[in-house]
Amino acid sequence: MTNIAVILLLLAGTAAAAAQQPSDGKVIERLTPKLELSVAARQAIYTSIGNTASRQTVPPTFRIAIGEIVPVSVKLQPLPDTVTEFFPQTRDYNYALVEARILLVEPRGRMIVEIITG
Numbered sequence: 044m045t046n047i048a049v050i051l052l053l054l055a056g057t058a059a060a061a062a063q064q065p066s067d068g069k070v071i072e073r074l075t076p077k078l079e080l081s082v083a084a085r086q087a088i089y090t091s092i093g094n095t096a097s098r099q100t101v102p103p104t105f106r107i108a109i110g111e112i113v114p115v116s117v118k119l120q121p122l123p124d125t126v127t128e129f130f131p132q133t134r135d136y137n138y139a140l141v142e143a144r145i146l147l148v149e150p151r152g153r154m155i156v157e158i159i160t161g
Contacts, residue, residue, distance in 0.1 A: 078157045084130050085159045091126055093161055098140050113153045
C-alpha cells in the first residue's frame with residue numbers, strides 16, 4: 044500500500060470517529076454544513092413554518108443542538124416552496140418543529156444545521 048493510500052485511510056478513519064462524537068464542539072464546527080441566514084430570514088422562516096407545522100415530541104434523551112442527529116421517530120418535512128424561493132440556500136434541507144423551535148436538518152444524515160426560534 045502506498046503512503047498516500049495509508050494517509051487517506053487514516054484520515055477517513057479519523058473523520059468517521061470524529062463524526063461519531065458530536066459533543067466535541069470543534070469537530071461539529073468542521074463537519075456541520077454552514078447555513079448563513081440573516082435575522083430577517085430566520086424570522087420569516089419561523090413565521091412561515093411555525094404557524095402551519097405541527098409540533099412533535101422527541102425522546103427525552105434527544106439534545107437539540109447544531110450537529111446533533113435527529114432521531115428517526117421525528118418526522119422531517121421538506122421546506123415549503125415559499126421558503127426555498129426566498130432563501131435558496133435552504134433548498135437542500137428539511138425541517139422539523141420541535142419544542143417551539145424549527146430544526147433545519149440535512150436530510151441524508153439527519154444532522155441539525157440550524158435552529159430557529161420565534
